[in-house]
Amino acid sequence: MNPLIPDPGLLFWMVLSFGVVFFLLAKFGFPVITKAINERKEFIEMSLLSAKEANERLASIQAEGEKLLADAKAKQKDIIADAMQEKQRIVQAAQEEAQTSADQMIEEARQSIQAEKERALQDVRKEVASLALDIAEKVIGERMKDDATQRKTIEQLIDKL
Amino acid sequence: MRAIIIYIICALGFAAPIRAEELNVSKLIFEHLGDSYEWHIAKGLAIPLPCILIGEEGVDVFMSDKLEHGATYKGYHIAEEGDYEGKIVNAAGERPFDISITKNVLELFIVCILLCSVVLGLARWYKKNGFKKAPGGFVGMMEAVINFIDKDVAKESIGHGYEKFSPYLMTVFLFILTSNLLGLIPIFPGGANLTGNIAVTLTCAVSAFIAINCFAPKGYYKSIFWPDVPIFLKAPIPILPTIEFIGVFTKPFSLTVRLFANIMAGHIIILALTSVVFVTAKMGAGMCASMTAVSVLFCIFMNCLELLVAFIQAYVFTILTANFIGLAHDE
Numbered sequence: 001m002n003p004l005i006p007d008p009g010l011l012f013w014m015v016l017s018f019g020v021v022f023f024l025l026a027k028f029g030f031p032v033i034t035k036a037i038n039e040r041k042e043f044i045e046m047s048l049l050s051a052k053e054a055n056e057r058l059a060s061i062q063a064e065g066e067k068l069l070a071d072a073k074a075k076q077k078d079i080i081a082d083a084m085q086e087k088q089r090i091v092q093a094a095q096e097e098a099q100t101s102a103d104q105m106i107e108e109a110r111q112s113i114q115a116e117k118e119r120a121l122q123d124v125r126k127e128v129a130s131l132a133l134d135i136a137e138k139v140i141g142e143r144m145k146d147d148a149t150q151r152k153t154i155e156q157l158i159d160k161l
Numbered sequence: 162m163r164a165i166i167i168y169i170i171c172a173l174g175f176a177a178p179i180r181a182e183e184l185n186v187s188k189l190i191f192e193h194l195g196d197s198y199e200w201h202i203a204k205g206l207a208i209p210l211p212c213i214l215i216g217e218e219g220v221d222v223f224m225s226d227k228l229e230h231g232a233t234y235k236g237y238h239i240a241e242e243g244d245y246e247g248k249i250v251n252a253a254g255e256r257p258f259d260i261s262i263t264k265n266v267l268e269l270f271i272v273c274i275l276l277c278s279v280v281l282g283l284a285r286w287y288k289k290n291g292f293k294k295a296p297g298g299f300v301g302m303m304e305a306v307i308n309f310i311d312k313d314v315a316k317e318s319i320g321h322g323y324e325k326f327s328p329y330l331m332t333v334f335l336f337i338l339t340s341n342l343l344g345l346i347p348i349f350p351g352g353a354n355l356t357g358n359i360a361v362t363l364t365c366a367v368s369a370f371i372a373i374n375c376f377a378p379k380g381y382y383k384s385i386f387w388p389d390v391p392i393f394l395k396a397p398i399p400i401l402p403t404i405e406f407i408g409v410f411t412k413p414f415s416l417t418v419r420l421f422a423n424i425m426a427g428h429i430i431i432l433a434l435t436s437v438v439f440v441t442a443k444m445g446a447g448m449c450a451s452m453t454a455v456s457v458l459f460c461i462f463m464n465c466l467e468l469l470v471a472f473i474q475a476y477v478f479t480i481l482t483a484n485f486i487g488l489a490h491d492e
Contacts, residue, residue, distance in 0.1 A: 003194055003425065006360035009259040010196065013266045014364040017273045018336065022368070026328035029280035034311050034327065036287035037304060043292060 129154055186436045190429055194354050195247060196263045198225035198239070202349060210267060212237075214249060216257035225261070268353035269361070272339045279303065280335070310334050310479060318483035319490060326486055329372050333365055334479040341424060341471030345464065356474070357425035359417065366413035369482040374409065377489035385409065412485050416478055423474050427467040434459045 132154050200208040209226035214237060227234040228249065231241065237257070240250045250256055262270075286300050296304055314334075315327035340361070343351035355361055374381075385405040387395065394401045434456050441452040 003191075003421075004359055006363050007196060007259075007358075008360075009261055010263065010265050010269075010358060010360040011364065012260050013262075013269055014361050017269055018364055018368065021273045021276055021336065022329065022332045024277055025280050025332050029277075029284045030307065030328040030331050032284040032287050033280075033304070033307055034324075036292045037308055037311070039292035040295075 125155075125158065128158060132158070186433065186440060189436065190432045192247070193432055194357060194425060194428060196265045196358070197247070198228065198249070198261060198263055200264050200267065200349065208349075210262045210264065212249060212259075212261040214257040214259055214261065216251060221257075265353050265355055265358055265361075268340075268343065268351075268355050271350055272336065272343060272355065275343075276332075276335055276339055283307075306335075307331055314476075314480050314483050318480065318487040320487060322490065325376065326372060326483070329368070330479050330483055333368065333482065334475050337365065337420065337478055338471065338475035341475060342468075344424065344428070345467055345471060354425065354428050356420055357428050359421045362417045362421040365420070365478065366417040369416055369478075369485070370410075370413040372482065373412065373485045373489050376486075381489045381491075412481075416481060420474050420478055423470055427463070427470055431460060431463050431467065434463060 129151060133151065136150070136154070198212060199210055202208065207226075209224040212221070212223055212225050212228070214221045216237075221235050221237070223234060228237065228239050231238060233252075236252050237249050238252075240246055240248055240254065243254065245254070245256055248256060249259055249261070280303075283300060283303055286296065290296075295301075310331045311327045315323040315330050319326055337356055340355040344353065344355055344357065346352060385408075386399075386402050388401050388405060390401055437456040438449070438453045441449045444452075
């Protein structure tokens with residue numbers, strides 16, 4: 001037998017069965033499979049894309065949150081600094097006020113002390129003058145002719161003392 | 162196929178000292194490479210297959226065991242010699258139209274049934290599970306193969322409009338691969354020399370010829386019969402058109418011969434290596450033992466190589482067909 005000469009019987013069956021197999025598989029087999037594979041591929045691609053988007057969104061949200069936090073911190077710092085300044089200003093103002101009121105009180109006290117002192121001095125002087133007169137009257141034993149003149153003299157004497 | 166031969170020859174081999182000289186290795190190999198009306202499993206054990214003969218007197222259908230040992234049935238017998246050696250002929254020595262279910266035809270049916278059940282089973286899996294479930298195991302493996310042919314062979318080689326051709330390429334790839342692999346299994350469901358038979362590869366190549374030429378755009382035919390070359394190459398004597406026209410037929414012809422020759426050569430080498438055991442049987446025990454070891458080692462090596470060749474030839478046939486289709490659609 002010559003292997004290079006095709007056998008008609010086998011050729012007949014081969015054409016028939018290959019044709020039938022090709023028809024069956026091309027109609028009901030491979031298109032279903034490739035369609036499912038392509039659909040899955042698209043599905044995976046879509047899922048990857050949406051996952052990427054979600055990641056990006058998450059990242060932007062995170063950045064936003066960090067920005068908010070930083071802003072809040074800066075604001076807090078500002079507020080604290082302002083408050084410190086305000087506090088210092090208030091303390092200073094209070095100190096100044098206290099100082100002035102204290103000065104004023106001291107001044108008033110000094111003035112009233114001065115006045116009191118002068119009044120007391122005058123009282124003392126009066127008392128001393130009348131005491132001196134009384135003493136002088138008793139010493140001399142007679143009533144002075146002119147009270148006023150005597151008094152003047154005594155006052156002069158006291159001043160000299 | 163090898164096991165069958167081994168079994169046959171083992172039976173002979175038990176009587177080796179007496180009968181070894183009767184062993185005709187080339188006859189044995191060519192018997193295997195050809196076809197037979199029964200499926201030989203071991204000595205004395207063969208599956209008879211139906212013979213279907215369309216002669217002048219009408220259609221005759223009977224089992225092949227009616228013709229065993231040169232018997233004549235309904236005027237038909239198996240020719241012992243001549244042009245139709247081993248074939249059924251009528252009393253006058255002429256061939257009827259013989260569409261018997263021979264060993265190769267049965268193997269062809271087994272391959273077709275296997276292919277249909279696997280691929281249609283896969284299709285049902287995808288219909289049932291939709292595309293949101295990832296396949297595993299066998300389905301996953303087949304998906305990888307189908308996807309490879311679809312994307313890396315068809316899409317890569319043909320480009321735009323490849324979807325029309327990819328079912329054909331997948332069919333032809335899986336058909337050749339299954340036939341090649343079944344041919345390597347030496348016991349019953351495999352063992353026939355299907356892709357090493359020119360009728361089978363010729364049919365595959367003719368289908369490739371149809372796929373290449375019958376769906377090509379107008380530019381393809383123009384490039385064959387009126388190519389874009391200086392006028393003297395095509396006008397008085399059509400030199401280039403002739404070359405191009407011959408090329409249209411040499412492409413599928415090369416596909417036919419390449420596949421056929423590769424697979425047949427593989428089978429011949431493995432059978433020859435197996436025969437070494439029995440040829441050396443009469444040369445004494447030491448020679449036979451050492452040559453048997455060599456033969457077995459080489460057979461293992463050749464089988465591994467053939468496994469590789471089974472894939473490579475299926476791939477080569479498919480990718481070349483895809484490339485030819487791609488070239489036809491290039492314009």
